[in-house]
Amino acid sequence: EDKVVQSPLSLVVHEGDTVTLNCSYEVTNFRSLLWYKQEKKAPTFLFMLTSSGIEKKSGRLSSILDKKELFSILNITATQTGDSAVYLCAVYTGTASKLTFGTGTRLQVTL
Amino acid sequence: DAGVTQSPTHLIKTRGQQVTLRCSPKSGHDTVSWYQQALGQGPQFIFQYYEEEERQRGNFPDRFSGHQFPNYSSELNVNALLLGDSALYLCASSLGTPDQPQHFGDGTRLSIL
Numbered sequence: 211e212d213k214v215v216q217s218p219l220s221l222v223v224h225e226g227d228t229v230t231l232n233c234s235y236e237v238t239n240f241r242s243l244l245w246y247k248q249e250k251k252a253p254t255f256l257f258m259l260t261s262s263g264i265e266k267k268s269g270r271l272s273s274i275l276d277k278k279e280l281f282s283i284l285n286i287t288a289t290q291t292g293d294s295a296v297y298l299c300a301v302y303t304g305t306a307s308k309l310t311f312g313t314g315t316r317l318q319v320t321l
Numbered sequence: 322d323a324g325v326t327q328s329p330t331h332l333i334k335t336r337g338q339q340v341t342l343r344c345s346p347k348s349g350h351d352t353v354s355w356y357q358q359a360l361g362q363g364p365q366f367i368f369q370y371y372e373e374e375e376r377q378r379g380n381f382p383d384r385f386s387g388h389q390f391p392n393y394s395s396e397l398n399v400n401a402l403l404l405g406d407s408a409l410y411l412c413a414s415s416l417g418t419p420d421q422p423q424h425f426g427d428g429t430r431l432s433i434l
Contacts, residue, residue, distance in 0.1 A: 242420050251427035253364070253411070258422050298363055302420055307377050308354065309423060311363030
């Protein structure tokens with residue numbers, strides 16, 4: 211059975227800190243890995259990663275995939291209170307059209 | 322450009338009842354997926370509809386059924402509700418080609434008493 215594991219489960223940081231969120235996967239026929247941010251309701255799409263070693267960047271957020279070691283990291287620099295959310299990692303595998311999600315990392319940014 | 326819209330936002334039912342949740346996909350999207358998200362958990366895949374057919378199904382019982390209409394909107398039906406069906410039900414839409422990001426609606430919070 212495909213498995214996606216995120217760590218840490220929760221994290222509290224001060225505004226301005228840099229954080230790294232981890233996502234590891236044990237799946238059959240990996241295709242791509244996606245990161246989402248979920249504040250109150252709808253998960254919002256951040257990045258999709260298919261190739262190893264190519265960093266995707268959007269403002270203060272960046273992410274990279276390591277297909278040899280089967281993990282991805284999401285970095286957030288100069289954190290702001292608006293970054294407080296649950297960050298979800300998900301994968302596409304095999305011929306499946308479904309996303310398999312991890313449990314998420316709850317990030318709280320304090321003043 | 323409207324994103325994914327779901328209705329209703331909240332719903333309270335009792336055990337044994339039946340419920341229908343609705344979803345309109347983002348403009349230009351033809352594929353709709355449904356997920357169940359329990360408190361503190363990641364979303365779990367229920368099923369996906371493409372061209373009005375169920376394309377793939379997750380590990381959910383037959384009490385969960387769905388439909389997609391010619392305008393690509395979709396419904397999720399749950400029969401014989403159980404307390405354990407209490408969750409946030411998320412609809413996601415995407416293009417029908419492989420490896421497209423799925424875009425989520427705000428969900429329907431279903432509470433079973």
